[in-house]
Amino acid sequence: MTSPRLDEPAATxxxxxxxxxxxxxxxxxxxxxxTRLTSAPSGVAAAVNDTxxxxxxxxxxxLATGDRVEILTAVQGG
Amino acid sequence: MSGSSYSSVTDLVPDTPDTxxxxxxxxxxxxxxxxxxxxxxxxxxxxxRLIMGTGxxxxxDVLERALLASGTExxxxxxxxxxPETPGSVLSVLRAHGIRVLPNTAGCYTAGExxxxxxxxxxxxxxxxxxxxxxxxxxxxxxxxxxxxDAAQTLVDEGFTVLPYTNDDPVLARKLEDVGCAAVMPxxxxxxxxxxxxxxxxxxxxxxxxxxxxILDAGAGTASDAALAMELGCxxxxxxxxxxxxxxxxxxxxxMRHAVTAGRLAYRAGRIPRRHFARASSPAEGTxxxxxxxxxxVE
Numbered sequence: 362m363t364s365p366r367l368d369e370p371a372a373t374x375x376x377x378x379x380x381x382x383x384x385x386x387x388x389x390x391x392x393x394x395x396t397r398l399t400s401a402p403s404g405v406a407a408a409v410n411d412t413x414x415x416x417x418x419x420x421x422x423x424l425a426t427g428d429r430v431e432i433l434t435a436v437q438g439g
Numbered sequence: 440m441s442g443s444s445y446s447s448v449t450d451l452v453p454d455t456p457d458t459x460x461x462x463x464x465x466x467x468x469x470x471x472x473x474x475x476x477x478x479x480x481x482x483x484x485x486x487x488r489l490i491m492g493t494g495x496x497x498x499x500d501v502l503e504r505a506l507l508a509s510g511t512e513x514x515x516x517x518x519x520x521x522x523p524e525t526p527g528s529v530l531s532v533l534r535a536h537g538i539r540v541l542p543n544t545a546g547c548y549t550a551g552e553x554x555x556x557x558x559x560x561x562x563x564x565x566x567x568x569x570x571x572x573x574x575x576x577x578x579x580x581x582x583x584x585x586x587x588x589d590a591a592q593t594l595v596d597e598g599f600t601v602l603p604y605t606n607d608d609p610v611l612a613r614k615l616e617d618v619g620c621a622a623v624m625p626x627x628x629x630x631x632x633x634x635x636x637x638x639x640x641x642x643x644x645x646x647x648x649x650x651x652x653x654i655l656d657a658g659a660g661t662a663s664d665a666a667l668a669m670e671l672g673c674x675x676x677x678x679x680x681x682x683x684x685x686x687x688x689x690x691x692x693x694x695m696r697h698a699v700t701a702g703r704l705a706y707r708a709g710r711i712p713r714r715h716f717a718r719a720s721s722p723a724e725g726t727x728x729x730x731x732x733x734x735x736x737v738e
Contacts, residue, residue, distance in 0.1 A: 379520040398521055404530045405521055406563035413558045431520065433559050437493040437502065437529045438517025439543040439570060439679060 376428045385424060392419035395432055407432045476703070478675050480652055481568070481600040481621035487512045488669070489699045490541070490654065492679025493529050495631075496688065503532045505682050509692035513539040515570050515677070517546070518560050530564075541602070543570040548583070550590035557594055569594060570624070570677075571603040580630040580657075584611050588618065595619035604656045607641040609648070616651050623649060624656035624677060627668065631680045633660025639671055646672030662691075662698035669702025670710070 373384040378394065385394065391414055395402050407414050408431045414422050424430065477484040491511040496502035506514060516529055533540050542560030547553035550573060557569040573590055575583035582605055594601045600621045605611055607625040615623050625645055628634035635658055636642060646653045652674035659665050659678040668676050676699050685691035 379522075398523055404528065404563050406518075406559040406561075408555065408559055411555060413555070413562050415562060431559070433518045433556075433563060434521045435516040435528070435530050435540065435542065435560075435564060436519045437496060437499075438519070439492040439494055439515030439541075439545050439572075 374424055374426045374428075376424050376426065376430060378430045379432055387425075389424050390420055391422040391424060391430070394424060394430065395419065398432060399434075405432060405434045476707070478652060480602070485512045485539075485675075487696075487699075488675040488703055489665075489696055490514065490675055490677040491682065491692075492677065493683070494545075494679045495683035497683075499529065499532060501688050502529070502683065503536075505688040505692040506532070506538060507536065507692075508689045508696065509682065510696045511538060513541050515541045515543045515679070516564075517543055518556050518563070539568075540564055540566060541568055541570050542566065543604075544572045544590075545574075547573050547590075548575070548586070549573065550586045550593065553586070553590040554593050554597075557590075557599060558597075561599070567598055568600040568621075569602065571601050571620075581626070582606050584608070587611075588614055591615055591620055592618045602654070607638050607645070609641060609644040612645045612649065612653070616649060620651065622652040622654050622674075624654040627655050627658030627664065630657040631684075632658055633681060634658055635660055635664040636667055636671070639667065642668065642671040642673065646674075659695075662694040665695050665698040666702035666705070669699055670706050672706060675699070 374387050374389065376383055376385060391407055391409065395405060395407060399405060407419065409422065410429050477486055478488050487510045489509055489511050491506055491509050491514045493502055493514055493516055496505065514533055530540065542564055544553040544556040547556055553571060553573045557571065560569060561567050571587065571591055571594065573583050573586040574580050584606060587603055587605060588611070591601050591603050595618055601619070602622045602624055603615050603620050604624050604626065605615055607627070612623040612625060623645065625642065627636035636655065637658070653672065654675045654677050655668035655673050656677045659668070659676060659681045661681065665676045665678065676695070678695065682688050682692045682695060
């Protein structure tokens with residue numbers, strides 16, 4: 362297998378999701394990523410690189426190599 | 440406890456002037472005594488003055504029964520990473536019973552972390568209310584006052600209704616109020632310690648001058664701690680471990696509910712001044728004389 366040329370798009374994007382490294386397709390959006398984690402994203406919020414992304418923008422938020430994604434929900438506490 | 444028995448207790452209270460200051464020392468405050476006596480935070484009225492946490496419960500089922508026994512109308516949750524195997528949601532329990540959700544920023548050590556967590560909670564839960572926690576270290580879980588005030592200022596500016604978990608420091612409590620917090624929530628003793636209110640005098644000082652509700656937020660171990668908080672002038676009590684880690688959580692939840700109600704009634708009633716010597720409640724006049732030689736001479 363030959364090395365990819367620099368002007369070709371990468372086959373995958375390496376991102377960090379809740380502290381773990383994930384390989385996703387280069388056209389993966391935040392919406393698709395959250396759907397992989399939960400089928401019912403009620404009570405869930407997401408931040409990319411420490412910025413909260415409102416849910417209506419999830420489908421328009423592509424993920425790129427190096428992105429840090431935090432996906433949070435409410436749990437028992439306090 | 441049924442709603443009717445609760446009503447009968449409150450109905451017994453005469454419509455006397457509310458003592459919003461100085462109840463412990465016997466001084467009376469402004470005369471305003473709404474019969475319903477609601478807790479008002481940021482313009483929102485709550486009937487129950489017991490705010491519950493959800494941490495520490497052995498199961499969702501135990502938690503649900505405890506919450507119902509407590510009569511709480513607002514309950515805290517924490518924000519944590521979504522895990523695919525996340526079990527039955529605490530949110531579904533709260534929604535099923537119409538209990539307001541109060542997200543916290545537990546586990547945050549800096550203002551930046553707390554602000555981001557609050558923004559995520561607002562997005563996830565659709566509430567701009569936040570119980571603001573910025574702790575200094577894991578051993579004491581005491582608030583970091585500098586980071587706390589910084590985060591409070593930022594969140595108030597962003598339109599949040601901020602309820603800060605704070606040290607029992609009257610100066611810090613005033614500064615939190617000055618930046619626009621909707622309540623101040625001093626700790627009685629470290630979170631989960633059950634050591635009660637270690638400095639009741641500070642609570643009195645905070646409650647006397649605060650114009651926003653003062654809420655005991657940590658340290659309650661048993662019912663008398665909750666009652667004392669209310670007697671000292673707190674507007675409400677927030678607790679979790681005392682109930683969720685009790686041997687019988689549902690029973691302790693009911694106990695706390697009664698304690699908060701009892702403490703509030705006692706505060707509003709205005710306690711008698713403390714005296715060094717006894718003061719007879721039976722009349723001294725009209726006492727019979729028996730000529731008993733063993734009776735001691737009157738001094």
